[in-house]
Amino acid sequence: MSTVIPVPDNWEEMLGGWESLRQGYPAGDQDETARDCARRLDETASAAGAVSGSGPQSDLVLFWTLGLLHVAPYVAFGNPGPGVEDEAVAVLRRAASRDEGQSCEHAWHPYDVEVDEVLKYLPEDLLLSSPVEEVLDGLLPEDLLSTYYLDALEDEEAEPANLSGPEILARWQCPRTAPGFARAALDYLGATVH
C-alpha cells in the first residue's frame, strides 16, 4: 500500500518513540532513538541523491526528516550524550542543502508554519497512513493544517489560505518540503545550513 507520504512498515512505532521523546516521556535509549533517526535520514537522502531523484528511497526522506524534527528539541535541550548533537547537525545540514538550486511553483510549504505547531498538529493519521488513491476525494485544508493556523492567516488571497486540500497535499509532497523541515530542525539546534 502506498501512502500519501511514504512511510516504513513500522512507522507507528517510530513515531511513538519520537513523540514520547519530544514530550519528555522517553522510553528506551533516547540517544539511540535520535542517532537511529539521523542515520536513517542520511542513508535515505544519500541513496536518493539530488532532490529531483525519485523512488522508494527518496520518498522516505520526508518521513525521517520529520523524525529528526521531533527529536531536535531533545537533542538541543535534553542533554544528550557526546556526539549526538554533532551527528544530528551534520545530517540535517546535508538534508537541508538538497534543494539548493531547485525551484517549484509553490509560494508556501508546510515548513513555513511555526515548527512547534507543525509537530503538535501534524495530521499524522491522514498524511502517514492514508492510501494515496483514497485520500483526494473531499480532502479539506483543515485535514492537512491546523485550524488555528488557517484561521490566523491574514492574506486570504495568498497561499495557503487560497489553497484547496489537494493543493496543500501537493505542497506536503513537494521535494522541497523535506529540506525545509531540515532547516527548521537546524533552527532548533541553533545551527545554520552551512
Ligand SMILES: [Zn+2]
Ligand atoms: Zn514546492
